Amino acid sequence: RTQQSKRQQQEVVKRPGGARGFKADPTEASELSYIDCGVGRLLDLPLHDRLSVLNCHCNRIEALAGLDRAPNLRHLDLSSNRISRISGLDCLASLRTLNLAGNRLAKVEGLAGLKSLVRINLSYNAIRDVTGFAEMRGPAYRLTCIELHGNQIRAVSQLTKSLRQCRNLRHLTLSLASADNPACRQRDYRRQLLAGLPQLDSLDQLDRQGDRAAVEVLADVPGLEEFLEFLGSSSAATDAGGGGNEDESKSRRLPTPKIDAAYKRFRSRRPAGDLDDDGVDDNHGADADERRSGEGDEAGKADGEKAYRERLEQLERRLEQLAEGGAASRAEQEEDNKQVEAKSARGQQKSTKHRQPQGDSATKKDDKGGSSGSGAATASATAGAVNLAVTGQPAAAQKRGESLTYGELLRELDLERERRWKSEAACRRLAEHAQLLQAQSREDAAVRAAAVDAAEKLKSTAADEREMRESAEARAAKAEADGAAAESARVEAERRVEEMRAGLERLRRAASGEERRRAQSAAEAEKRAARAEVEAATQRDQAERLGESLRQAEHLLAERERDFQRQLAGCYRMGSPELESLVAKEADRERRCAAQAIRRLEERLAEAGERYRALEDEFRLALRLQAQSEEQLKRQAAEATEEAAGLRELYQAARGREAEREKLLAELSQLAKEQKIKLETAAKTRQEEIKAQKARDQKQEEQLEDARRRLTDMESLRKENKRLTAQLAAQDSLIEGLRAEKRLWADELAQQGSALAQDRGRLESRVELLQSEVASLKRQLEQETDALRIKTKVAEDLLDTVRKLKDSLAEKDAAVKRVQEEGIERTRQLEEQLQLETESRRDAEDQVKALTERKDELKQQVEELTDRCQRAERNAAQLTSRWRDKSDQISRMEAQVEQLRSEFERREAELRAERDKSAAAATAATEQLRTADDAFRAQLDAQQTGHRRQVEQLERQLTKARSDADSRVAEVEEEMRQLLKDTEAQKQRLEAKVRQLTSAFNQVAQDLAESALR
Template identity: 35%
Template structure:
């Protein structure tokens, strides 16, 4: 294999030499082209953006990095390294071939930026995941050849899913040279893959019919450095394989003139010699063109005529018998050497020329025997064959030959030999001239077709540029509208974010208020629990005291009953004794006597003493009972005062609790109103968010519709372009056919003399047309590249817009998620508030129940106290006067008046607290209004900041566009340089053609000189 090493900038590019015998397009032949990085680190390589090919085979590179600046890199070879992950290739948009074989890769990824990639080699790795090929789906990507043999692919479903959307894929290699994947061992693997992937025509080196697929010349574009020479390779191959047609008839006026003179001389010699003594015709083999098996019938006919005339001249020679007697050996004519340099066509046909032989007539010595010779001549156009019939020679012919013709026959043989040699040389030169003329005519036709094609392309380019301009204007207007809509959406998003911030601040305030309420409720519950515990203790103490008082009352009642029983017994004893005394008095003494009176007096005195003594005892007992009763009354009064104080305290606590409950109810009502307001705000916010979502969805739908319309338009344009190309190809074929027919007609009618005159004109026209065509082609290519660059820029801008819209949609989704979370938190807080309300209601119910129980207990205590008071009143009625009762009533009245005064004081305090709460609420409302005004001012400031950011973004866009235009100018300059180089190549080709024309002219001059010599020799004869 021959290589060309070309230094371009600071990079080494290795090209294949353009040889006809070279047909190798396998990229594995480039494995040992260049070891560029001995250190094995890509960051140490000074890459220039103009590098087009880079080979880093077998350098122990661990990862792909440092290739972001090589934008124009087309061929990259990183085989036989230590790479375990595909990365750092997203910026190589011009890359066509990528070789990552013999590495440690396990997953295909990071290939979404390789738009122009046509050949990917991932063989001899550890790949089991092809999910990165999903990003190459669609018509934008150009992947055609994929090599995956010697990997770990075991899932045919995953393989088909990853390869199904690659529309340009033509060849897939999963098994080669005995190295395959686990997928290849599954039954029916080939049928399933070919059925599921209709775009694949070659699988594992075999086409759909099971035949070995030959590699076409289209893969030459994937060979580093051969992009600019593919057309030359194709043209050289077609020119080599095309059959050379002899179109123009060859006129030889001088040869015809010499032959007529020679015939006249032969006619004069026929008068002298006898026609019976004609020699045997030699067997000659006509020399044919080696290239044209089906040559021109006119030229072949003329050559046959010339040969026939030469054989007739030989037959008319009277001295042939002597030479036939003397010569017994067959002498072969030597082949004439060529004066011109050998071309590739002459080298290919040298074997056939060496096989051609021209024979000199044979002469036999036998007198009695006769030899018969036959000569067969084929005509390819007419199919007529002429055979020279054998003529028998008798002994009379040999006897009639004269001695003077011996020397003449030898001279004629030498002249014939020289004539035959010159004829062969002339045939070769004529053949070369015909081929050069045919090449020139074909190149002229090709140039004419190219001119027509370029004119068609120019018209199509103008038409497509107009359409593209219209599309660009429409896209710009749509882009401006989308930008305006995006700005409106951004403003709405900002307003919504501000409203969300306000809602969050309100929620925080509500949270703080709820925390305060919870703290106050917890504090109140703690106070209530403490008060309940104290009340329970007091109730227990009162119950204990009341039980003790009941016991004392029961004891006193029992003692009073005992005293009453004793008094009744005493009264009964007195009554019985009085009756007995009366009976005794009635029995013993009569009333009115002195003894009676003395006894009565004694008895009265004793009874009075006893009675006085008894009365004194009873009075002492009554005094003690009164003292005890007074003590009990004092104790009972003290207990009543204590209970009254406690009851007043409980009443005060109840009043405080009721006041606190009223305050809590008011705060709860306020909080409920605030919650309602916040709920209404949240509902409004959700409605606004829903509206904005609907609008955003409408905008996204409109954007998608616009994108789909643009894509459909692009597809329709591409279909129209494909139809136009198809029509252009058909027109080219028709034009080629027409040109061929016209060239055949013109070639049949034209003459070599006219071609001599037209060569100069054709040369000038070729030079002018080549220059003009090169200029037009350069302009059109520059224009096409500019338009393609603008299309790529528009596509990238559309992709960026789509990405921004996706990002904004994601932001809106995140905002909606935050709003949903806020709603959920609000719902949780509502649930907490409801729980708190329910707990407060339960606590109120409990307090009410406790109050009812306490009221029932107090009612029972009151009933008991009433019973005691009734009992006391009865005792007072028995023991004391009604004044004590009046004093007690006065005291109760004074105590009730004091309580009513205390309740009035509490009411005044509550009224003052309500006024204070109202004032605090008004101050909070003022603060909220001030905060609202501040929020509006912040909203305005945020809008101004957004306008500033938008202006900065526009400036950045303008700067990016200016940089893009500068890059386009640089690319145009580079293209202009390339066009100049191509023009230089065209000039060199034209110079070579001129040299060929000059050589043909020199050859023809030499041929004319030789013909002149031949004519002079014939004139001598």
């Protein structure tokens, strides 16, 4: 395995695109690295079934398609890509670590087929739904560590429900540094998660007591999966060596079930028995096996382990054969004893006496176990030899051969146990040495981390310098923009003056139009009054016609009564129920009709009063509008004065901005000085870190000299280390793990590069925010100009409202005409109703011929109707008097309108005078503005030339500082590369020393074995 790892080291090449592969053909490599190579699809990569590690960090991959070509993949890194959905991972049954950080995932799904997955990193995504973890329920899944910081998880209950069935989950990260989830801001979220997930050992890298917990999952190291068992045993060995625990020493024993079973059967049987020829053959076979095992030890490390296992299996088979042969020899011995029982009764008694203590010794040896060593085996062999000597020559020879075979087997078994104990001790020593190497690697990692921190600091200083340069450029651009804004403000002021002039002209035209509208409104009011008088006359005519119709109705009633009296002679008798009911019905109908007619007349009178009140409201509204128009003219004049004051304030604000520009230039010079000081401090810190690194290198060289001295003392221990091939393989696996750590460091450097890119994006976003603020200021200026335009449009809107009022007055006139037409229509309907009533009354007269007894009541009703008609006539007289009063009021209002017209003409003359004065003032103001503008332009040109010179000087200084910073960054990067090369060379030296140590261990082990054999 060491030779194979050397060949792999020699075959590692660097591709131009940044991908690392094996040999020239990546289809034969077990590890592929395509970090920041612009990969867009996994289908374009040369994946194959022997691939175990794939790193595609920082690419443009959008979908997980094509991974079915690498079914034996164990470590997959697809961080910093564009993946939006987890799919296509069901074919990766051997996958142990999965890194999908920095993608566009919104949901956890598609993990049901990953039963070997131990660690998953889903940080820095947009995950909201984690229900996909519920598919990984039960002990069949090995998921141990989940990282979910930097996402959008909000519900703690959903998280606990999804992760409750993950039995092997031990570490969960939802918040790390400044990256967290919205659920982490909830109250007692940590207590809820720890209570809902009892299998957790640590949450957010803190254990259940709140102490810092180191999350170390050995499955993260590529190539270390096959040696996790050995790492666990080595740690147990160190614990056992320190404490001497019997259970742990038993767990370290090599399992040999067949040997233990055969050895137990051998000790449980009786000691008497004969040997057959198989014992000698087995002895020779044992010698051959020893020779073969020795040749296997010389063949190599892999062959030695195989020979060691074969030798153990052969020993088990031989013990089983001996146990079976011993049973057969007992049966033959019993038959021989029966034949010679008469001749050698005394000898038989002696042999039985000697068998009894041997059986006791066998039982004692069984009670002691397999740790008695070769002494117990020798005692049992001598006891067997004494027993065989008594029975005769052939039995004695067979017994002697059997005892020798048993003794050799037991000695060989003890030797194997001793070798196993020595190998365990060597394992412990190797584990301690591996721990030392791990400590040294941790120190190297600390040195590497310090170098990375220094690089990050230098990069941050460079970024700060770049940011300051950009801010200086932004401020210079802002100063230029302010100058342009001042120029535009001056132009805007001139434009406003022109607009004010145009507004005054419009107001002049509006005043003349208002006069014409007032004249028209007065004429319309006169027309309305005439129409109201005509309507009153029509109402009087209608009332007279109604009175005439009532008189005609009374005359008809009188004639009908006479007809009724003539006809009642042959009709119903007075007081009959039929006559009374008919009279009652007719009387009720007449009452209802009369009440309806009176109600209609009252409604007409109320409508006429309402129309009169509406006319009064319209006159009041016209007067109010006239007052409002005068007030608006006054307000517009005040607003013109305020705008002139605002222009003066804008001029003062422009001067204030110029002062602020001078302050900004002073601040820029101060920032440049501070930046120089920061660069000097960064150079000093870099020199101090270089000195500290040199001191660490000297310390490591002293440790290497000490290791060389120890190697000279251990050169005599070479031969025994050949049998420790498995431990050496574990050592090689640790070295491969260190190489994997190196690759992980490279990945971390790449992640830091991506973090720097993110910082650059944040700075760019900040610049965009500043640009948006400038745009907002421009929009505010535009809003102010729009407000001025709105003010100018207010006057136009007022003119529109006056026009609308005229239109509304015309509409009201049309409405009055419609009301008059409706009145005429209603009178016509009343006449039709009267005709209908007369017809119905005729019908009723035909029916009520027998109602003579109720004639008096009908007369009383007629009298009441006459009274109501008289009241209606009185009401009509009152209405006429009211109309006369209204006409008097209209005449008074006309006089008031004439008075208001005269006042308006007087005010208009005053306003014209004020307008002439304001025009003269405006011309004077424009002359002053021109003079001020000329002076301001001259001053602005001088300041702009000075600003340009200062900006050019600052740009030259900034370019020089940027070139210096870039050169320093390049120097630091070169130093970092040299530092990494030195650490790589130091690792190679350490690996060479480890190889020397292993060879020394081999020699020491061989010497120990030879000394033990002697």
